[in-house]
Amino acid sequence: xxxxxxxxxxxxxxxxxxxxxxxxxxxxxxxxxxxxxxxxxxxxxxxxxxxxxxxxxxxxxxxxxxxxxxxxxxxxxxxxxxxxxxxxxxxxxxxxxxxxxxxxxxxxxxxxxxxxxxxxxxxxxxxxxxxxxxxxxxxxxxxxxxxxxxxxxxxxxxxxxxxxxxxxxxxxxxxxxxxxxxxxxxxxxxxxxxxxxxxxxxxxxxxxxxxxxxxxxxxxxxxxxxxxxxxxxxxxxxxxxxxxxxxxxxxxxxxxxxxxxxxxxxxxxxxxxxxxxxxxxxxxxxxxxxxxxxxxxxxxxxxxxxxxxxxxxxxxxxxxxxxxxxxxxxxxxxxxxxxxxxxxxxxxxxxxxxxxxxxxxxxxxxxxxxxxxxxxxxxxxxxxxxxxxxxxxxxxxxxxxxxxxxxxxxxxxxxxxxxxxxxxxxxxxxxxxxxxxxxxxxxxxxxxxxxxxxxxxxxxxxxxxxxxxxxxxxxxxxxxxxxxxxxxxxxxxxxxxxxxxxxxxxxxxxxxxxxxxxxxxxxxxxxxxxxxxxxxxxxxxxxxxxxxxxxxxxxxxxxxxxxxxxxxxxxxxxxxxxxxxxxxxxxxxxxxxxxxxxxxxxxxxxxxxxxxxxxxxxxxxxxxxxxxxxxxxxxxxxxxxxxxxxxxxxxxxxxxxxxxxxxxxxxxxxxxxxxxxxxxxxxxxxxxxxxxxxxxxxxxxxxxxxxxxxxxxxx
Amino acid sequence: xxxxxxxxxxxxxxxxxxxxxxxxxxxxxxxxxxxxxxxxxxxxxxxxxxxxxxxxxxxxxxxxxxxxxxxxxxxxxxxxxxxxxxxxxxxxxxxxxxxxxxxxxxxxxxxxxxxxxxxxxxxxxxxxxxxxxxxxxxxxxxxxxxxxxxxxx
Ligand code: FES
Ligand code: FES
Numbered sequence: 001x002x003x004x005x006x007x008x009x010x011x012x013x014x015x016x017x018x019x020x021x022x023x024x025x026x027x028x029x030x031x032x033x034x035x036x037x038x039x040x041x042x043x044x045x046x047x048x049x050x051x052x053x054x055x056x057x058x059x060x061x062x063x064x065x066x067x068x069x070x071x072x073x074x075x076x077x078x079x080x081x082x083x084x085x086x087x088x089x090x091x092x093x094x095x096x097x098x099x100x101x102x103x104x105x106x107x108x109x110x111x112x113x114x115x116x117x118x119x120x121x122x123x124x125x126x127x128x129x130x131x132x133x134x135x136x137x138x139x140x141x142x143x144x145x146x147x148x149x150x151x152x153x154x155x156x157x158x159x160x161x162x163x164x165x166x167x168x169x170x171x172x173x174x175x176x177x178x179x180x181x182x183x184x185x186x187x188x189x190x191x192x193x194x195x196x197x198x199x200x201x202x203x204x205x206x207x208x209x210x211x212x213x214x215x216x217x218x219x220x221x222x223x224x225x226x227x228x229x230x231x232x233x234x235x236x237x238x239x240x241x242x243x244x245x246x247x248x249x250x251x252x253x254x255x256x257x258x259x260x261x262x263x264x265x266x267x268x269x270x271x272x273x274x275x276x277x278x279x280x281x282x283x284x285x286x287x288x289x290x291x292x293x294x295x296x297x298x299x300x301x302x303x304x305x306x307x308x309x310x311x312x313x314x315x316x317x318x319x320x321x322x323x324x325x326x327x328x329x330x331x332x333x334x335x336x337x338x339x340x341x342x343x344x345x346x347x348x349x350x351x352x353x354x355x356x357x358x359x360x361x362x363x364x365x366x367x368x369x370x371x372x373x374x375x376x377x378x379x380x381x382x383x384x385x386x387x388x389x390x391x392x393x394x395x396x397x398x399x400x401x402x403x404x405x406x407x408x409x410x411x412x413x414x415x416x417x418x419x420x421x422x423x424x425x426x427x428x429x430x431x432x433x434x435x436x437x438x439x440x441x442x443x444x445x446x447x448x449x450x451x452x453x454x455x456x457x458x459x460x461x462x463x464x465x466x467x468x469x470x471x472x473x474x475x476x477x478x479x480x481x482x483x484x485x486x487x488x489x490x491x492x493x494x495x496x497x498x499x500x501x502x503x504x505x506x507x508x509x510x511x512x513x514x515x516x517x518x519x520x521x522x523x524x525x526x527x528x529x530x531x532x533x534x535x536x537x538x539x540x541x542x543x544x545x546x547x548x549x550x551x552x553x554x555x556x557x558x559x560x561x562x563x564x565x566x567x568x569x570x571x572x573x574x575x576x577x578x579x580x581x582x583x584x585x586x587x588x589x590x591x592x593x594x595x596x597x598x599x600x601x602x603x604x605x606x607x608x609x610x611x612x613x614x615x616x617x618x619x620x621x622x623x624x625x626x627x628x629x630x631x632x633x634x635x636x637x638x639x640x641x642x643x644x645x646x647x648x649x650x651x652x653x654x655x656x657x658x659x660x661x662x663x664x665x666x667x668x669x670x671x672x673x674x675x676x677x678x679x680x681x682x683x684x685x686x687x688x689x690x691x692x693x694x695x696x697x698x699x700x701x702x703x704x705x706x707x708x709x710x711x712x713x714x715x
Numbered sequence: 716x717x718x719x720x721x722x723x724x725x726x727x728x729x730x731x732x733x734x735x736x737x738x739x740x741x742x743x744x745x746x747x748x749x750x751x752x753x754x755x756x757x758x759x760x761x762x763x764x765x766x767x768x769x770x771x772x773x774x775x776x777x778x779x780x781x782x783x784x785x786x787x788x789x790x791x792x793x794x795x796x797x798x799x800x801x802x803x804x805x806x807x808x809x810x811x812x813x814x815x816x817x818x819x820x821x822x823x824x825x826x827x828x829x830x831x832x833x834x835x836x837x838x839x840x841x842x843x844x845x846x847x848x849x850x851x852x853x854x855x856x857x858x859x860x861x862x863x864x865x866x867x868x
């Protein structure tokens with residue numbers, strides 16, 4: 001890794017500042033005065049007047065990166081969050097390919113790297129002061145944006161030190177602060193985006209208005225996979241305000257779709273025009289597709305061996321006595337992301353130049369700053385694309401995909417003005433890639449002594465990689481679809497996990513916590529079945545398989561304590577437990593339930609323990625876990641997405657309902673942050689919830705739930 | 716098309732629109748106040764909530780002609796500086812995640828408190844049931860409403 005010292009001096013420029021950041025080949029720090037070269041990613045800018053700007057490359061979608069990323073830098077730099085200006089980057093080339101939020105990765109992927117940037121800047125400023133004062137470094141310290149002398153009352157603001165600091169070598173391994181000295185990290189400091197979101201001033205993609213802008217709505221094939229045959233826009237063009245009707249192409253993964261865009265002076269006029277638009281589609285036989293048939297196909301496919309994923313020990317050689325084994329089959333649905341801000345994008349094509357305003361999880365993918373092919377899909381050069389990245393009214397994985405951007409650009413190419421394309425709620429529900437369903441076949445075998453000696457989990461599902469790319473190798477395991485099932489900490493001597501590919505013509509997407517949101521339900525409910533088979537307490541059964549120290553073990557022990565698991569519940573109450581560790585992190589829940597007079601399950605309380613290693617803002621983590629549980633509850637008990645006659649049946653919140661306030665249980669969140677592997681926040685709260693709830697329902701009713709969504713009404 | 720006179724946050728606006736167009740789009744795209752959000756368009760999510768003569772209404776489902784000359788308040792009219800007790804409580808409780816639903820939630824909560832100074836859990840549930848927060852900030856919304864009711868003189 002190169003750690004070069006490089007100065008481009010131009011003190012006459014207004015932008016005279018000390019920039020600190022990373023070179024393109026890693027987090028080797030580098031400092032520049034004024035314009036940084038293109039292979040340099042600045043994270044901090046300190047100006048002569050003392051103004052400190054921290055650049056945040058992780059889009060804010062409610063997960064808190066607008067604060068948590070700058071917090072890491074500010075902590076080490078010794079500046080308070082109130083004293084900095086946070087700039088959200090918009091996919092600019094200089095900020096590189098990392099301008100994206102997904103996989104709960106913003107903090108866990110950069111915890112030390114961001115801190116080192118702040119620490120390096122601080123070291124240089126302290127050294128600069130010591131040189132100026134002619135005293136030793138050990139006699140200087142940084143606090144609140146200034147360097148102070150321990151020998152006198154003297155102090156110099158960072159702005160007064162940048163010139164001197166820029167002459168210094170950037171430290172390669174700056175000393176990081178001790179945890180006990182943290183002033184920002186680990187503290188529940190109010191988030192800077194909250195006042196904007198409470199006053200209505202936060203600007204989301206859908207709120208942007210640019211001069212001369214027109215609006216568009218797109219009529220897409222109601223049958224998924226249908227292609228555009230022809231359209232008749234005569235009636236549409238007579239609607240006051242309608243300007244033009246054009247074909248609108250887009251791409252999602254390996255799929256290409258065509259719709260018809262009605263462009264008008266207002267969104268309302270566009271919608272009126274769309275109502276009278278006549279379109280003929282070629283439905284290509286997809287009109288005969290029914291989800292129920294497909295589910296049967298998945299059930300049949302479970303008889304196939306599939307492709308082997310993990311093979312620990314030798315499951316086949318394990319001989320279990322009759323009666324000592326358990327077999328089960330679990331089913332989960334497709335679900336929609338339902339970000340509350342529907343899809344939307346403004347695009348303006350001006351000759352070779354393209355400007356985009358939108359809410360996206362992947363700014364660098366849109367501008368071509370990272371490895372991606374958006375520009376080739378829209379036939380634009382990356383250097384000609386400018387993005388204005390806005391607050392995101394919900395991501396959950398939906399805004400990792402750029403179909404709504406590509407579509408807007410293709411419409412914009414056919415009109416001179418900038419065009420704002422708004423997807424209605426119905427459009428967003430029926431024309432977005434969905435979380436795929438997974439079906440799971442599980443087998444477990446006990447020794448004569450009642451010890452679990454073999455465990456098998458086979459996932460049958462459509463393939464994520466087959467949907468997003470053209471060259472999926474069906475003889476290989478789709479690692480996304482079996483995510484987490486081979487990585488649980490349980491020490492079982494013989495484990496086999498496998499995957500059966502099922503062909504599908506519907507585009508599928510990552511949904512908050514990805515496949516863990518479905519496979520964990522099967523996996524952890526089955527563990528519960530196994531515990532009951534040998535008449536063991538489900539939490540103790542899990543702990544007994546966690547002999548060695550592990551994060552999972554620590555989480556379960558903590559959960560046992562905080563949920564008062566060892567204290568018997570009053571009569572009429574039941575509880576269930578589940579945990580899940582996967583790429584994003586680790587969380588476990590205990591759900592307490594009771595049965596109401598009308599024989600319905602009531603969720604009394606949820607206890608959550610999330611293991612993070614380190615925590616930046618505990619209150620924000622709690623907010624995330626509360627929200628994860630609400631979202632997981634919707635996925636567990638509310639209708640998913642179904643397809644009839646080739647069309648998605650659900651359209652809006654009346655037939656695809658979400659959990660509301662009166663259905664929200666009491667939630668108590670505990671955070672483990674005692675060092676160790678740094679884990680994510682945004683997703684881990686989801687996967688263990690549905691199984692913990694289903695296990696609780698079993699504990700009180702004896703009813704074993706094996707299919708999501710499930711009814712809280714007991715039959 | 717017709718000229719419609721709107722009174723929003725005590726200001727008068729005159730717009731030339733389809734009288735059937737929902738108030739939501741008049742507020743957002745013709746008056747230019749973007750704090751009021753579109754979430755569903757069918758009175759299911761509450762993101763578009765504004766006050767009509769002090770009552771919370773779904774602006775996505777009200778033809779603009781029906782509210783001509785009536786007193787409409789949007790999130791922008793609640794206060795200039797987040798000083799409304801509900802907004803203060805929202806900040807204290809750090810309610811928002813993505814924030815997209817919050818204008819509507821805040822307008823509903825403000826209307827509730829103006830009618831009922833100390834709502835109990837059931838009152839809050841009833842008043843807020845029409846509002847979806849996909850990010851799931853319900854526990855905090857409830858806490859913030861209670862806090863605001865306690866903070867009220
Ligand atoms: S947008 Fe009006 S209730 Fe949803
Ligand atoms: S905060 Fe995101 S929808 Fe409520």
